[in-house]
Amino acid sequence: MAFKYSAYTGRYLRVDLTKGEIKEVETEEWRARLYLGGNGFGTKVLWDEVPKGVDPFSPENRLILSTGPLTGTIWPTAGRLEVIGKSPLTGIYGDANSGGHFAPELKFAGYDMIIFQGKSKRPVYLWVEDGRAELRDASHLWGRGTWETERIVRQEHGDERIKVAGIGPAGENLVRFAGIITSGRAAARSGLGAVMGSKNLKCVAARGELDVEVADDEFFDYACEVQQQILSDEYTPSTSRYGTPGLVNPMNEISRFPTRNFQRGDFPYANEISGEVLEKKFLVRRTGCYACPINCGRAAIVREGPFKGTYTEGIEYETINALGARTWNRDMASIIKGDLLCDDYGLDSISTGGVIAFAMECFERGIISEKDTGGMKLEWGDPQVVLELIEKIARREGIGDVLAEGVARAAKKFGKGAEYYAMHIKGMEMSAQDPRSQQSYILAHVTSTRGADHLKGFPCIDETGYVDAAVKRYGEQYLPEIVDGLSTKYKPMVVKDGEELGAVTDSAIVCKFGTHFPPAYYWPELARGISLATGMQLDAAELKKIGERIYNLQRCFNAREGIGRKDDIQPKRIMVESGTGRATGYTAGPLLGPMLDEYYELRQWDKETGWPTRAKLEELGLKDAADELDKIAPSRRKNRW
Amino acid sequence: MAKRIVLMERPPINTCTGCRSCELACSFRHERAFNPEKSRIRVIRTEYGISYPVVCHQCSRPPCVEACPVRAITKNPESGLVYIDESLCIGCGLCIEKCPFGAITLHADKKVAIKCDLCDGDPGCVKSCPERVLALADVNIVAQRTRAAWVKFRG
Numbered sequence: 001m002a003f004k005y006s007a008y009t010g011r012y013l014r015v016d017l018t019k020g021e022i023k024e025v026e027t028e029e030w031r032a033r034l035y036l037g038g039n040g041f042g043t044k045v046l047w048d049e050v051p052k053g054v055d056p057f058s059p060e061n062r063l064i065l066s067t068g069p070l071t072g073t074i075w076p077t078a079g080r081l082e083v084i085g086k087s088p089l090t091g092i093y094g095d096a097n098s099g100g101h102f103a104p105e106l107k108f109a110g111y112d113m114i115i116f117q118g119k120s121k122r123p124v125y126l127w128v129e130d131g132r133a134e135l136r137d138a139s140h141l142w143g144r145g146t147w148e149t150e151r152i153v154r155q156e157h158g159d160e161r162i163k164v165a166g167i168g169p170a171g172e173n174l175v176r177f178a179g180i181i182t183s184g185r186a187a188a189r190s191g192l193g194a195v196m197g198s199k200n201l202k203c204v205a206a207r208g209e210l211d212v213e214v215a216d217d218e219f220f221d222y223a224c225e226v227q228q229q230i231l232s233d234e235y236t237p238s239t240s241r242y243g244t245p246g247l248v249n250p251m252n253e254i255s256r257f258p259t260r261n262f263q264r265g266d267f268p269y270a271n272e273i274s275g276e277v278l279e280k281k282f283l284v285r286r287t288g289c290y291a292c293p294i295n296c297g298r299a300a301i302v303r304e305g306p307f308k309g310t311y312t313e314g315i316e317y318e319t320i321n322a323l324g325a326r327t328w329n330r331d332m333a334s335i336i337k338g339d340l341l342c343d344d345y346g347l348d349s350i351s352t353g354g355v356i357a358f359a360m361e362c363f364e365r366g367i368i369s370e371k372d373t374g375g376m377k378l379e380w381g382d383p384q385v386v387l388e389l390i391e392k393i394a395r396r397e398g399i400g401d402v403l404a405e406g407v408a409r410a411a412k413k414f415g416k417g418a419e420y421y422a423m424h425i426k427g428m429e430m431s432a433q434d435p436r437s438q439q440s441y442i443l444a445h446v447t448s449t450r451g452a453d454h455l456k457g458f459p460c461i462d463e464t465g466y467v468d469a470a471v472k473r474y475g476e477q478y479l480p481e482i483v484d485g486l487s488t489k490y491k492p493m494v495v496k497d498g499e500e501l502g503a504v505t506d507s508a509i510v511c512k513f514g515t516h517f518p519p520a521y522y523w524p525e526l527a528r529g530i531s532l533a534t535g536m537q538l539d540a541a542e543l544k545k546i547g548e549r550i551y552n553l554q555r556c557f558n559a560r561e562g563i564g565r566k567d568d569i570q571p572k573r574i575m576v577e578s579g580t581g582r583a584t585g586y587t588a589g590p591l592l593g594p595m596l597d598e599y600y601e602l603r604q605w606d607k608e609t610g611w612p613t614r615a616k617l618e619e620l621g622l623k624d625a626a627d628e629l630d631k632i633a634p635s636r637r638k639n640r641w
Numbered sequence: 642m643a644k645r646i647v648l649m650e651r652p653p654i655n656t657c658t659g660c661r662s663c664e665l666a667c668s669f670r671h672e673r674a675f676n677p678e679k680s681r682i683r684v685i686r687t688e689y690g691i692s693y694p695v696v697c698h699q700c701s702r703p704p705c706v707e708a709c710p711v712r713a714i715t716k717n718p719e720s721g722l723v724y725i726d727e728s729l730c731i732g733c734g735l736c737i738e739k740c741p742f743g744a745i746t747l748h749a750d751k752k753v754a755i756k757c758d759l760c761d762g763d764p765g766c767v768k769s770c771p772e773r774v775l776a777l778a779d780v781n782i783v784a785q786r787t788r789a790a791w792v793k794f795r796g
Contacts, residue, residue, distance in 0.1 A: 072675055073665070073675050074662060074665035074666060074669065074675060074769060076771075101661075108676065108677070108678070208678075209676065209678040209749050210676070211672070211674035211675065211676045211679075212674060212675040212676065213673070213674045213675075214675070217673065220666070220669050220670075220765075224666075224768060224769055227662075227769070227771060231771060241654060279653075279654075283653045284653060284689055284690055285652055285653045285656055285658070285689070285690040285691060285692075286653065286654065286656060286658050286690075287658050287659055287690045287692070288658035288659055288660035289660065290660060290661055291660055291661065291662050291665060292658075292660045292662075292771070293660070293662070293771030294771075295658035295660060295771070295772065297658065297690070299689060299690025299691075301689070311689060313690055
């Protein structure tokens, strides 16, 4: 019988790698109705199937690749893939999300989701085509980069249209921040590439010719209308033209651009690594993910110098900051080279840059010396050091073996006060959003369910001040503080709303470019789009409830692992040291406490423990989670990190 | 005027980015389902980020018309449209072999040849292209625009 809701395939795969068994399961009606897709599907699987204390690298961990109801349709930006698992970097809930063309292909191949469990004896990959799936030998792919892996798989099947999502050597070597890459697009945060590697799974290759149908024909015209809404937003043209690298200069101007391992928030040489420079000297073409009206992708090539001929499609704002300003590196060509290396080895460029900057600072301060680095001088701004460390990390060679563990573990190993320079929250390296210059981000970073992160709350309203969007979304009464980056007022409300909206966009699955930045469309449009596609008849309030349910269940997963308010803290450095430029005199410290109080209150979470209350969980239909949390009293252990 | 789907781009900024919105619009218009495999326009992505939408050029002397053994393909002398009558098509695929561009496809379920029919003058691909590089135009209009751009560039 056909699935009740349109736009789903109505089937998913459960792959037991230990037994080499593939089971086809009918997508449950309740799963779609309560958890929507993508992020929601994965969260529910993780909560149900990965109990407290499971080692992320053990066969008991799950790795979930999921699509959502909008995947494969013409809804703007509906080409994203969601990956979920317990993170080896943080030891808690982990997810990552990438663009590209893989997720729609998986849906055209007939599946809403794939759950991997167990561990294969030898390297394998999963081949999915038109409602069939099989595990194939991947020993000839093991050790190869992600680009080459894609090429070989396509050749093997003789079809250029095959889409591949997989890992490079970093994932195989269990680098704790290895990602899953599809044609240079990376689902890289949380280190789920290493989970894939721990299961001896090299990649998933998909090819499909099946239809994705929607409930109401009006969906098409409405999707085109929302596309227009995104295109006519005043901030879209610059993102289209310069991609996210276009943010380098504006973020630097407001000193929100982490530099020299967060020693400061602005980089004097930002002009040399900006979106404008990228366009002038390196751009080949603009590229886009599936069904995207923004097309922020950059195909870039280095035309001269030592990195001549280096070509990448993955260069973006975060990578430029991580491999550039964060390490004091002003050589754009080397950043492009570094981006290619990260994509090909399968590394999260944010964590990679973070851990390199951390090592450089430890070297500067004498915490580590040439004895520890195998003779390498980890000087700030040396492009060769950045590139060499990327390779060493991916191969776990020498000092790279320590850095491959992430800054939190490396700091413990180095000792001598190195912790102070480890810029992470819950074990996850911080992204390029210096919260000292945008106070809402302190809260967003600490309440993110996957550790330090800009993409959960993604509070862009107060970045440079989106007055119109702020008024439209929250009302005039919150002006002017709500759009003031240095004010903490009303930000808990904005962060909470962003987290729930984000949980839904990651489940639908669409890009946050459109819903969060630029804030071009919002709950009502998303609810109408999903309703027209699926036939569910959701209104904005019901959709928001789904987002809230997903986010609360993620928090429950973390609570079960012992996470609570004691862990919702920022790195000491940004608590103590002031920002620079507009953030001079501002730290990310004193106001976090009151913001957290207000946030927990809005969330109806216990203010002392930071755990969701029974009343809240029951309201969201999560009674089983409340029962389970009651069994384990709130942990009174000291901070995990 | 004989109109066709044309690509008007000026790389690296103003260009087809490979987002494939056109494929989805096309398949929805013709099939009421999203399925790039059933689209009459196909975006081909090659190395170095190059993407290019391949679609019927409504040729003046169409090799597909000549190749068709059952005269299912005709060219309208007035509108210029090259049209496949699906009820006559036997699905032999000779037109597909003869098309120099790969603009004709065998429909996965119906097993007949499909190609761009210009959507009665309101093409879904043009409507959905976010980069606005697809247009329904007389090819000589493209030439005129290129001439104008060239003269402007020349200064």
